[in-house]
Amino acid sequence: MRKVQWGVLSTAQIGTNHVIPAMQKGELSHIAAIASRGLDKAQAAAAALGIERAYGSYEDLLADPAIEAVYNPLPNHLHVPWSLKALEAGKHVLCEKPVALTAAEAETLAAAATRTGKVVAEAFMVRHHPQWRIAKEIVDSGRIGAARAIQTVFAYHLTDPSNIRNQAGIGGGGLYDIGCYAIATARTIFGGEPERVAGLFDIDPMLGTDRMVSGLAAFGDGRTLGFVCGTQLVPCQRVEILGTKGRIEIAIPFNAPNDLPGRIAxxxxxxxxxGGREVITVPLADQYTLQGDAVSRAILREAPLAWGLDDAVANMRVIDAFFRAARSGGWERP
Structure with missing residues (x-):
């Protein structure tokens, strides 16, 4: 079975700790090279992860004719610039979320993908975990009646100013990093786009990042997403989907462990x-492995992507609207 030959731009922790080891377990994905701004760092990562080639610059990796696809886990402000360079070099792209800093940036990337004919995917790994497919099937079956409200909490505690998540000038902050999950998953469950959004932003006075966002998104027909995301709160993840006849609770909705079965109540x-609670056990799954193989399958033209860049652009429009709401203090339309 042929595997897609992947290269990785940077030795970012999300890649070295999670995505690369998971993709190496995949049926269709082979990590053939990794690049860093320093050759020593790239070589150390390659040795630790069993990757055969290391490059001391991103340009050198993109010039490797054997590399078919690139995984881009660079800081948020570099997502579009380096994904565009990868496309111009003839590579397919899997880019970490958020795929851009604005919807306009995302549209630029989408246009380049269309022009080059290459596959470009946004790395929302949670969409590939079977627990979200099961939750969506339960909602669509009518078992909980009409889904009316989604309540989401996603938080961690991080105050290190050197961490890219705490650097406002390069796309740091809670909404870009984790609030985007609440938006993307609600759009999937409701099967539509919000008509208007509003949010309260708590900005760290030293870092300048949104350390907590309380958001509301109205999807029409009485359907509402309410979420809290925070970068300086106690670690917590929770999603509840409330319908007219029942509710769904996803135990670990976003960072689902790959060594424990999932649970949906x-x-x-x-x-x-x-008294009316049933717990559904979800089989073991590594959402990063499934994501990598899904993109490789699209590259090999075995199956299309379930979520393309049109979805990424739509998600960025909602994020843009939340930032506008932070400035206006009112409702904004995506």
Whole structure:
């Protein structure tokens, strides 16, 4: 079975700790090279991960004719510039989320993907975990009645000013880093786009980043997403989908462990003590492995991407609207 030959731009921790080891377990993905701004760093990462080639610049990796596709886990402000360079070098791209800093940037990337004929995917790994497919199937089946409200919490505690997530000038902050998950998953569950959004932003006075965002997104027909994302809160993840006849609770919605089965609880609400609660066990899965193979499958033209750049652009429009709402103090339309 032929595997797509992948190169990785940078030795970022999301790649070396999670995505690369997971893709190496895939059926269709082979990590053939890694690049850093320093050759020593690239060689150290290659040795640790069993990657055969290391490059001391991103340009050298893109010039490797054997590399078919590039994984881009660079800081947010470099997502579009280096993804564009990869496309111009004839490579397919898997780019970390958010794919851009604005919808306009995302549209530029989408236009380049169309012009070059290459596959470009946004790395929302959670979409590939079976627990989200199961949750969507339950909603669509009508088991919980009409889905009306999604409540999402995603938080961690990080105050290190040297961490890219805490650097406002390069796309740091909670909404870009983790609030985007709440938006993307709600759009999937509701199967549509929000009509308007509003948000309260708590800005760190020293870092200048949004350390907490409380957001509302109205999807029409009485459907609402309410979420809190925070970068200086106690670590927490929770998603509840409430319908007219029941509710769904996803135990670890975003950083699902690859060594434990998932759990989805469905409760018909007959009482407040869980009398109508059923827990569904989700088989073991590595969402990063599944993501890598899904993109490789699209590159090999075995199956199309379930979520293309049109979806990435739509998600960025909602993020843009939340930032506008932070400035206006009112409702904004994506």
């Amino acid at each position: 469905v409760d018909d609400g007959r009482d407040l003590t869980g």
